[in-house]
Amino acid sequence: MGCALSSGHGLYPVVDAMTDDEVRAAIAASHLGGLPPELIGSLIAEARRVHIPAGATIHREGETEPHLELVVRGLVRVHVSAPDGRMMTVRYCRRGALIGTPTLYAVGMERPFGIQALSDSELLRLRPAILRSLADQDLRVARALLGETSERVLSFVAELSGNAFATVRQRLARHLLDLASERQRGPELIAPLTQQELADAIGTVREVVVRVLRELREEGVVRTGRHGIRIHDPERLFGAAVPWGGTNVPDRHAPGN
Numbered sequence: 001m002g003c004a005l006s007s008g009h010g011l012y013p014v015v016d017a018m019t020d021d022e023v024r025a026a027i028a029a030s031h032l033g034g035l036p037p038e039l040i041g042s043l044i045a046e047a048r049r050v051h052i053p054a055g056a057t058i059h060r061e062g063e064t065e066p067h068l069e070l071v072v073r074g075l076v077r078v079h080v081s082a083p084d085g086r087m088m089t090v091r092y093c094r095r096g097a098l099i100g101t102p103t104l105y106a107v108g109m110e111r112p113f114g115i116q117a118l119s120d121s122e123l124l125r126l127r128p129a130i131l132r133s134l135a136d137q138d139l140r141v142a143r144a145l146l147g148e149t150s151e152r153v154l155s156f157v158a159e160l161s162g163n164a165f166a167t168v169r170q171r172l173a174r175h176l177l178d179l180a181s182e183r184q185r186g187p188e189l190i191a192p193l194t195q196q197e198l199a200d201a202i203g204t205v206r207e208v209v210v211r212v213l214r215e216l217r218e219e220g221v222v223r224t225g226r227h228g229i230r231i232h233d234p235e236r237l238f239g240a241a242v243p244w245g246g247t248n249v250p251d252r253h254a255p256g257n
Contacts (some may be wrong), residue, residue: 011230017190019231020123022073023049023070023124023133023206024069024248025095025096026070026072026073026094026095026096026124027040027044027070027096029095029096029152030070030096030097030098030146030148031076031098031145031147031151032098033096033125033149033166035141035144036140039134039138039140039141040174040247041144042125042134043126043130043131043134043141044126045127045130046127046130047124047127048124048125049072049123049125049127050078050122050124050125052074052120052122052123052124053187054074054117054119054120054121054123054186054187054188054189054208055116055117055118055121055184055186055187056116056117057115057116058076058099058115058116058117058123058172059100059111059114059115060111060114061081061110061111061112061113062110062111062188062250063111063112064108064109064110064111065103066100066103066104066105066106066107066128066132067099067103067125067128067185068098068100068101068103068104068111068125068128068131069098069099069100069123069124069125069126070096070097070098070123070124070125070126071093071094071095071096071097071099071124072095072122072124073095073121073122074094074117074118074121074235075092075093075094075117075118075119075121075234075235075238076094076097076099076116076117076118076121076123076184077089077091077092077093077115077116077118077165077177077181077246078090078091078092078093078095078099078114078115078180079113079114079115079116079181080112080113080114081114081239084125086182087121087179087181087182088128088178088179089174089177090113090156091149091152091155091156092177092241093246094235094238095152096132096220098148099115099123099151101145101148101149101152102149102152102241103128103134104128104131104135104145116162116181116184118177118181118184118189118234119187119234120162120187122184125132130197131145133215155184163164166241167247168202168204168208168209168212169212169215169240170240170241171202171204171215172198172202172213173211173216173237173238173240174241175191175198175201175202176191176198176222176229176231176237177237177241178190178192178233179192179193180229180231186229189230189231189234190227190228190229190230190231191228191229191231192228193228193229194229195209195210195213195224196209198229213229216237216240218234219236220233220236221233221236221237221240222237237241
């Protein structure tokens, strides 16, 4: 596929969803979860479980090959970048997230985004040709992919409103994740800024930032120090960044939904 995912990362044998409990749980949490077991078995034929270390690039901007991955474990981000090198995260992905659905049919188009693992992650890499073939043959598969694509569109719109109307805690958590991941060079996530700089960046005062950081420290999510703010639990910090721990569209598999 010509991307970082296919080299330098650990590959497991071809997956049997009926015996891999983590994969089965991830599928159940995705838009593929409503399909019958025999159809799911066909969809993941020749799929491989891939280990991605924290900080590693999974796909780079400018790639043209189709891809589809299912997040089994960990936290992954999709980001865009400006010519001056600044980055903005447009999506965070946890267990059950499908990554790359639009690329299945965007033949030859360059991707305007990159994909990176924020924490040690496990992905199920599916074969795009198998997905497309089954979608052509079975309306249930086509509907599952359409449901995923529709949710992505709604999520991106909700992301815009979330950026505008989020609480201070949500804005702070999101800014820390974005800043730390932009500078990540290994497994550690550190946002190199002072509390005053953080307050200025999210449009509040230092006293409020101090209070929110104290809460996050007490929860074991972050630690503050001379060199910045170290993120101990990126998945929990992501949960603090948005109301439903996913995008601003409620997780249809979350308790109470």
